[in-house]
Amino acid sequence: MANVKKVLIVGGGIGGLSTAIALENVGIKTEIVEIQKEYDVYGVGVILQSNAVRVLDDIGVLDEVIARGKSYERLQMCSPQGHAFHELPAQQAGKHKINCGISRKELHNILYAEAIKKGVTIRLGLTVDVIQENEDAVYVEFTDGSIGDYDLVVGADGINSKVRNLVFGELKPKFVGQAVWRYKMNRPKDMPDALQMYFGKKNKAGIVPMSEDTVYVFVVTKEPDNSWKPEDQLHVLMKETLEEFGGFISELRDQIVDPKGVVYRPISTLLLDKPWNRGRVLIIGDAAHATTPHMAMGAAIAIEDGVVLAELLKQDLPLEEAFTTFSERRFERCKLIVETSNTLVEWELLMSEGKLPKECNMNQLIDETTIKMAEAY
Numbered sequence: 001m002a003n004v005k006k007v008l009i010v011g012g013g014i015g016g017l018s019t020a021i022a023l024e025n026v027g028i029k030t031e032i033v034e035i036q037k038e039y040d041v042y043g044v045g046v047i048l049q050s051n052a053v054r055v056l057d058d059i060g061v062l063d064e065v066i067a068r069g070k071s072y073e074r075l076q077m078c079s080p081q082g083h084a085f086h087e088l089p090a091q092q093a094g095k096h097k098i099n100c101g102i103s104r105k106e107l108h109n110i111l112y113a114e115a116i117k118k119g120v121t122i123r124l125g126l127t128v129d130v131i132q133e134n135e136d137a138v139y140v141e142f143t144d145g146s147i148g149d150y151d152l153v154v155g156a157d158g159i160n161s162k163v164r165n166l167v168f169g170e171l172k173p174k175f176v177g178q179a180v181w182r183y184k185m186n187r188p189k190d191m192p193d194a195l196q197m198y199f200g201k202k203n204k205a206g207i208v209p210m211s212e213d214t215v216y217v218f219v220v221t222k223e224p225d226n227s228w229k230p231e232d233q234l235h236v237l238m239k240e241t242l243e244e245f246g247g248f249i250s251e252l253r254d255q256i257v258d259p260k261g262v263v264y265r266p267i268s269t270l271l272l273d274k275p276w277n278r279g280r281v282l283i284i285g286d287a288a289h290a291t292t293p294h295m296a297m298g299a300a301i302a303i304e305d306g307v308v309l310a311e312l313l314k315q316d317l318p319l320e321e322a323f324t325t326f327s328e329r330r331f332e333r334c335k336l337i338v339e340t341s342n343t344l345v346e347w348e349l350l351m352s353e354g355k356l357p358k359e360c361n362m363n364q365l366i367d368e369t370t371i372k373m374a375e376a377y
Contacts, residue, residue, distance in 0.1 A: 011157030015285030019306025069102030082247015091374035161287035
């Protein structure tokens with residue numbers, strides 16, 4: 001297995017947990033360190049398109065995800081008043097032809113339970129302080145003073161990755177001029193089994209099924225100064241951003257009553273050029289390719305990273321050859337999502353100013369990219 005028997009994963013989110021499961025599935029012992037002292041999962045829900053459904057099936061957790069989430073068969077593009085003018089069906093990917101929505105906390109709990117079941121060691125409340133590669137191992141000092149030696153270190157610690165900064169130098173994500181607001185709500189009984197996106201004159205909004213009984217509403221707004229909002233007014237401000245919309249959004253808007261229930265996040269992006277390793281240290285997920293949420297595939301490509309890594313380490317390859325193959329398989333695919341999402345950001349900003357050229361066809365770009373990503377990773 002390319003002489004890799006013991007791996008440290010820095011970051012215990014979706015990407016880190018999935019990578020640990022995938023590595024344990026091929027017989028490689030893994031340990032996760034997570035800087036949070038206890039898991040308080042940030043966010044509301046996750047959109048899992050066909051590529052995510054396939055890779056979750058590959059690591060063995062899809063049945064539980066479907067049972068605790070909500071599968072649906074299409075994406076609907078809607079007018080501000082909720083009239084669907086375009087539909088994209090779920091794509092065939094592997095054995096399935098569905099999309100799925102789920103609470104972010106539920107997905108995390110599923111992955112955490114599977115990782116524990118597989119024997120992954122998870123240590124909370126610490127991260128790495130020193131990473132030093134030796135001839136045949138990586139020496140690590142942790143923030144609690146403990147030390148360890150590993151065959152491989154994987155940085156899955158997000159867009160502000162400490163592993164990336166330690167190994168590649170400090171790289172700052174780029175703010176794109178937008179923010180996204182999310183809020184969990186009761187699902188309307190007559191809502192179709194679809195993810196609905198509403199395109200208004202000012203903002204884009206959407207409704208994502210998370211279970212039979214719940215959805216989350218999101219809205220993407222132009223925020224040129226990257227400012228944070230007063231926390232006690234988040235519910236009022238979010239409702240104001242949704243005033244231009246009718247349809248189910250107008251029905252759901254009055255459920256936004258708790259400022260603590262609003263998840264507001266300015267949007268940033270980052271794409272590190274390949275290779276994503278320096279010797280025996282590799283970064284994956286948002287640490288290497290942080291995408292905006294416009295294609296709803298950030299989680300999917302992070303999970304794919306871990307599965308591809310496990311597949312390659314299972315083979316009897318020199319480690320550097322495994323990393324080279326990893327870069328060849330992952331870079332262009334992840335770059336497609338990052339760059340397509342950035343293009344959609346640019347178009348939405350133009351649209352909010354009434355300056356979007358007619359040749360900029362969002363539906364076509366989303367359809368083509370979604371279909372492309374349904375291909376094997």
